[in-house]
Amino acid sequence: MNLLLSDEQQMIADAIGDVLLQEYPLDRLHGGSATMAPNQWQQIAELGWLGLGLDDGVGGVGYGLAEEMLLCRASQRHLLSPSLLAAILGAHVAAVNAPEAVAGIVAGETTVALAVPRKPVSLLEDLLDVELLLIDPENAEYVLLWDTEAAVMLSASQLKQVAVAGVDNSIGLSVASGSVAPFVRATRGEADIYARALVLLAAMETGLAEGVRDMAVDYAKVREQFGQAIGAFQAIKHACADMACRVEAADCQLRMAVVSQSSGETDLLVQAAAARLLAGEAARENATRNIQVHGAMGYTAECNAHWFLKRARLLEQVSAPPRHLQRHVLGLPVGRFESVG
Amino acid sequence: MDISFSAEEQAFREEARDWLRSNVPMQPRPHHGEAMVEFDRAWQRRQFDAGWAGVAWPKEFGGRGLSLLQQLIWLEEYASAGAPAVGCYYVALNHGGPTLIALGTDEQKAFYLPRILSGETIWCQGFSEPGAGSDLASLRMRAEIDGDHLVVNGQKIWTTYAQHARYQELLVRTDSNGPKKHHGITWVICDMESPGIDIRPIKCMDGTEHFCEVFYDNVRIPLKNVVGDINDGWRVTMTTLGFERGTGLLFDQIELNNYVEHLLELCRNKALPGSVGRAIDDGELIARLGNLKAEVTALRAMSYKTISTAQRGAPGPEATMVALYTVETMQKAFRLGMELQGGDALLLPGHPGSMQFNYLNSFIHTIGGGTSEIRRNIIGERALGLPR
Numbered sequence: 001m002n003l004l005l006s007d008e009q010q011m012i013a014d015a016i017g018d019v020l021l022q023e024y025p026l027d028r029l030h031g032g033s034a035t036m037a038p039n040q041w042q043q044i045a046e047l048g049w050l051g052l053g054l055d056d057g058v059g060g061v062g063y064g065l066a067e068e069m070l071l072c073r074a075s076q077r078h079l080l081s082p083s084l085l086a087a088i089l090g091a092h093v094a095a096v097n098a099p100e101a102v103a104g105i106v107a108g109e110t111t112v113a114l115a116v117p118r119k120p121v122s123l124l125e126d127l128l129d130v131e132l133l134l135i136d137p138e139n140a141e142y143v144l145l146w147d148t149e150a151a152v153m154l155s156a157s158q159l160k161q162v163a164v165a166g167v168d169n170s171i172g173l174s175v176a177s178g179s180v181a182p183f184v185r186a187t188r189g190e191a192d193i194y195a196r197a198l199v200l201l202a203a204m205e206t207g208l209a210e211g212v213r214d215m216a217v218d219y220a221k222v223r224e225q226f227g228q229a230i231g232a233f234q235a236i237k238h239a240c241a242d243m244a245c246r247v248e249a250a251d252c253q254l255r256m257a258v259v260s261q262s263s264g265e266t267d268l269l270v271q272a273a274a275a276r277l278l279a280g281e282a283a284r285e286n287a288t289r290n291i292q293v294h295g296a297m298g299y300t301a302e303c304n305a306h307w308f309l310k311r312a313r314l315l316e317q318v319s320a321p322p323r324h325l326q327r328h329v330l331g332l333p334v335g336r337f338e339s340v341g
Numbered sequence: 342m343d344i345s346f347s348a349e350e351q352a353f354r355e356e357a358r359d360w361l362r363s364n365v366p367m368q369p370r371p372h373h374g375e376a377m378v379e380f381d382r383a384w385q386r387r388q389f390d391a392g393w394a395g396v397a398w399p400k401e402f403g404g405r406g407l408s409l410l411q412q413l414i415w416l417e418e419y420a421s422a423g424a425p426a427v428g429c430y431y432v433a434l435n436h437g438g439p440t441l442i443a444l445g446t447d448e449q450k451a452f453y454l455p456r457i458l459s460g461e462t463i464w465c466q467g468f469s470e471p472g473a474g475s476d477l478a479s480l481r482m483r484a485e486i487d488g489d490h491l492v493v494n495g496q497k498i499w500t501t502y503a504q505h506a507r508y509q510e511l512l513v514r515t516d517s518n519g520p521k522k523h524h525g526i527t528w529v530i531c532d533m534e535s536p537g538i539d540i541r542p543i544k545c546m547d548g549t550e551h552f553c554e555v556f557y558d559n560v561r562i563p564l565k566n567v568v569g570d571i572n573d574g575w576r577v578t579m580t581t582l583g584f585e586r587g588t589g590l591l592f593d594q595i596e597l598n599n600y601v602e603h604l605l606e607l608c609r610n611k612a613l614p615g616s617v618g619r620a621i622d623d624g625e626l627i628a629r630l631g632n633l634k635a636e637v638t639a640l641r642a643m644s645y646k647t648i649s650t651a652q653r654g655a656p657g658p659e660a661t662m663v664a665l666y667t668v669e670t671m672q673k674a675f676r677l678g679m680e681l682q683g684g685d686a687l688l689l690p691g692h693p694g695s696m697q698f699n700y701l702n703s704f705i706h707t708i709g710g711g712t713s714e715i716r717r718n719i720i721g722e723r724a725l726g727l728p729r
Contacts, residue, residue, distance in 0.1 A: 001410060002343050003646040004653070009342070066342055217725045232728040234714070237721035241665075244720055248662045252642035253635070259344035274635040281632075323624065326631020329638065330605055332621070 003255045005070075012063075013070045019047065024078040026304045034081045034170040035138050038108075045108030050087045058095040059102045065199060066258045072200045073207035073254075076283075079311055081136045081171055082318065085200055086112035086144045089193055093144065093151045096191050098184035101142075101153075112153065113140035115176070116317050123150040124187070129179045130154070135314065136171040137161065142183060143176065146319070148334065151193035152182035168310040197319050198272040199257045205279035205315055206250045212283075212290040212308045213243040219294055230293075239289050246282035253278050273320070273328035280322065283312040346414070354414045360391060361422035369694055370425040373549040378463070378505045381428040385460030394458040395434060397588070402442055402450060403458050409648055412588045420595035427592075429502050433457040433464035435589070437510045440528070440581045444569050453508070453530070465506035467497040467531065467555060468578075474499075475715050477512075478522045478575060482557070484513035484529070486564070486571075491515070491529060493560040499709075503540050503553035506533050511562075516572050528574035530566040537561075547701035548689075587647030587656060590667045594640040597667075600674055600699075601637050604630060607681055614683030629677060636670045658724035665716040668706035675703040 005013060023043070028034075036044075044050065053068035054060020061067075068088055075084050087105055090112035094101040104110035115132040123146065134143055134156075142153040159176040166173030186193060217240050220231030230236045257271040265271070287309040291298035298305045316322075324334045346354070366384055371377040388394045396415050398404020407415060427434060438457045441449050456462040473480040482495030493513055503509070509531040516525030533540070537560040542550035569577040608620035608630065620626055643663045650656045678696040679686045689697050707713040721727040 001346055001413070001645060001649070002652070003642070003649045005342065217727065220727060229728045231721070231725075234718070237727050238714070238717040240725055240727060241717040241720035244724055245662045245666050248659055249636065249639040249643060249666055252646045253639040255342055255646065256344070256638075256642035259342050262342075263344050265344070271638070274638040277632060277635040278639055323628060323631075325635075326628050329631050329634045330627065332627070 003252065003259070009066060009070060012067055013074065015047075016049070016071055016074045019044075020074055020078045020080070024080060026079065026307065029079065029170050029304070029307055030302070033172075034079055035136055035172060036081050036083070038139070041108030041111060043108075044084075045106060049084075050108055051091055051102075051106035053088070054091050054095060054102070054106065058099060059106055060091070060095075065196065065261050068196075068200060069203040069254065069258050072203035073210075076204040076207040076311065076315075077211035079170060079208075079307055082114050082204075082314065083111060083136045083140065085197070085204065085318075086114045086135075086140075086142075088200065089146070089151070089197055090142060090144050090153055092191055092196065093146075093153055093186045093193060094184055096184075096186040098153075101184065110141045111139050112142045112144050113137045113156065114318055115143045115145040115154075117145060118175075123147050123152050123182075123185070127179055127181055128152065128154070130159070131177045132159070132175070133317075134159075134161065134174045134176050135318070137163075137174045137176070138172050146193045146197060148188065148194050150185055150187045151191065152185045154178075154180050155183050166314075168307075168314040170307055170310065192268075194319075195261070195268050195272045198269075198276045198325075199254070199261065201315060201319055202250065202254050202257065202272065202275040202279035205276070205283035205312065206247065206254050208308055208312055208315070209243070209247050209250060209279065209282035209286040212286045212305070213240070213247050215305065215308075216240055216243060216286075216290040216293040223295075236293060239293060243282075243286045243289055246278070246286060250275065250279040250282040269328050270331065273325040276320070277322060277325045277329065280312075280316055280325075284309075284316065287312045346410070350410055350414060353411055354418060357415050357418040358422070360393065361418055361424060364388075364391065365422045365424045370428065372698070373551070378429055380425070381430060381463075382460045384425055384428075385430050389459050394460075395438070398438065398442065398454075398458070402438075402454050409586055409588065409652055412586075413591065413645075413648055416588055416591040417595065420592045420599075429463045429505055430457070430460070432466045432501070432506075432510065433462065433508075436466060436581050437464040437508065437530075440510065440568060440577060443580050444577055446565075446568075448565070449530070449568065462507040463502060463505050464508045464510060465500050465503045465533070467500055467503075467509045467511035469499045470496060471498050475712055477578075478526070480512055480514060480526065481517075482513050483517075484515050484527060484562075486515070487561075489564050490561045491527070491564060491567070493531070493557040493562060495557055497555045497557075498543075499552045500555050501552045501709075503533065503555050504542050504550070509533055509555075512574055512578065515574075519572070523575040525572050526574035526578075527571050528568045528577040529562055530568065531560070531562055532566075535560050535562065546704065547698060551705070586651040587644050587660060587663070590640070590663060591644050593671065594637070594644060594667060597640070597671055597674055598637050600678070601630070601634050604674070604678055604681060605634075611681065613681075620681065626681075633670070633674055633677060636666070637674070640667055640670060658720060661716050661719045662724070664711070665713055665720065668713065671706050672703045675700040 048061045051060035053064050056062035091105045114135040118131045140156050143156050158180045159178040161174045161176045163174045220236050223230050253275040257275040260268045260271040291305045297303045327334050395404035396407045400406035470480050484491040484493045511529050511531040515527040519525040537558040539556040541554045545551045613620045647656050679700045
């Protein structure tokens with residue numbers, strides 16, 4: 001038993017962190033966007049990021065969920081587009097029943113967007129009657145959604161799309177609808193996308209919670225009022241300590257979920273759902289507290305604090321809502337036709 | 342990252358489980374008085390006779406000398422078997438004994454350590470004073486050197502099980518003129534049967550006499566009972582506190598997990614107050630219970646990670662985060678247990694381990710051994726580097 005990263009995993013995490021620090025500073029969001037340009041997709045594809053946990057036999061790098069977790073966690077410290085998750089999961093879905101599509105996704109040439117259903121849909125039907133919100137849909141060729149039973153990719157061109165303004169204004173949002181046959185489908189028996197997504201979303205939320213913890217702590221050390229750094233006041237210090245505790249709990253549980261998957265533990269769903277519940281809460285609560293620690297500055301568009309809160313709110317809507325996660329950890333059934341993709 | 346245990350560790354798990362299964366006392370632990378002391382003594386003696394006393398202590402001092410991972414396995418099996426909490430022997434086994442092992446003289450080790458393991462002597466901790474709680478280093482109880490003795494006058498408070506203890510790890514002020522309040526403190530072993538000691542139990546909110554006030558009137562303690570050097574007691578104290586390796590909370594965490602499972606069972610069979618439906622069909626309640634279960638699940642992960650870190654060297658301030666998270670989660674769980682019972686929450690069953698007793702008792706966890714506020718200070722300052 002050992003929940004620490006191996007030396008190789010630590011090297012991977014460090015390498016990912018270095019690239020993100022260099023290429024994706026938060027300040028790029030001012031007057032810019034988190035939507036990635038084609039050359040940026042190709043750059044991270046060349047680093048192997050999009051096929052990190054995919055078997056090398058189907059065109060991946062051949063690592064596993066642990067390395068995907070490290071990538072997803074680091075990605076949200078820099079608020080990378082959530083389409084990164086769509087590409088990672090999309091490649092797994094394609095590998096099952098559309099192997100010809102894997103190469104394009106892993107090479108960063110074919111982009112995939114996440115979708116949030118606006119009305120229930122059973123993903124096992126031949127023809128899907130969908131009404132969706134597409135997250136960061138610009139240039140996306142495929143749209144990915146999943147529930148407990150299956151994951152599907154739809155061709156974006158077959159959906160009627162209308163761009164709309166979104167709360168997370170670092171990326172685009174559109175309303176899409178149509179009645180379409182999936183481009184590819186993987187059932188739960190073919191690939192457990194549902195549990196994998198829970199772990200990776202938990203990783204993204206944990207990374208976000210870490211990012212805002214550090215932002216709040218850094219500010220509390222330099223901002224002075226009443227003649228001293230505000231971090232010396234217990235009201236602020238304790239808020240920061242609570243942020244650190246939320247991160248620690250989410251991070252440890254995230255590691256437990258990852259090792260449950262790799263060791264084939266039967267309680268993967270329980271471990272993954274627990275990780276996601278804690279990570280989601282950590283992301284939302286830490287992002288909220290961070291704004292408060294920053295005072296009036298935290299309320300401005302100029303300060304980066306708001307981006308994290310908005311992204312936390314966006315991630316919350318992707319896949320299972322908390323009330324499903326709570327039932328998973330208690331071993332209680334979730335209503336059958338409730339779509340969670 | 343890896344969750345598996347080696348074949349050797351699995352075999353050890355089997356061995357521990359087998360012994361526990363046939364030796365754990367069937368009757369519940371009484372929660373106060375002589376009955377509690379007798380119960381704890383019998384259980385400690387039984388473990389000692391079978392070679393399971395002091396599992397974390399080195400073999401040369403009579404312990405079992407288990408590795409950290411074996412301690413983890415032992416505690417998991419121990420709690421799963423429904424074995425009782427360490428109880429009256431907590432200070433002796435986890436504080437006093439380890440301090441002597443680290444810093445005691447050969448004579449001290451030879452005399453005190455075997456008597457702890459066999460269950461012969463209970464220890465208590467004389468640290469807090471009326472004017473020195475969270476700010477422990479400001480303690481003022483005087484000890485004057487008189488020949489080959491220390492002469493102690495003053496008062497200690499919140500001394501758990503002082504009325505049952507034979508020895509006390511006692512902090513006294515031997516120098517008031519040092520440059521800082523941390524200097525001038527001495528760590529000494531006090532025989533609780535010495536003349537001049539007056540013990541007055543304090544009645545707690547749960548009805549037990551968990552801790553005491555202790556008064557010292559010209560109590561003479563031989564200088565050979567000093568551990569470390571005169572005026573060096575703060576360093577000795579910090580050594581003891583630094584023993585935490587991530588295993589300290591496993592027992593409580595597993596008990597807590599069992600408690601949450603028990604709550605879920607209750608929800609299947611019980612209506613909520615003000616409702617005729619089963620509690621398990623209530624969305625808000627399931628949401629709270631689910632969040633609680635997630636937190637309890639994470640406690641195991643947090644301890645596992647602390648133990649993983651401790652295997653490489655001393656764990657950092659994350660051990661304080663695990664402690665804070667554990668006690669806060671405990672209180673949430675016991676509060677939910679009270680709410681679930683509806684009107685029956687008003688009853689106080691006589692048997693220990695009832696939900697009502699657990700609830701009242703739970704208030705000690707965020708205060709004793711460092712308040713949650715002090716823990717947040719430690720996390721803020723040592724883990725996050727915020728200014729003092």
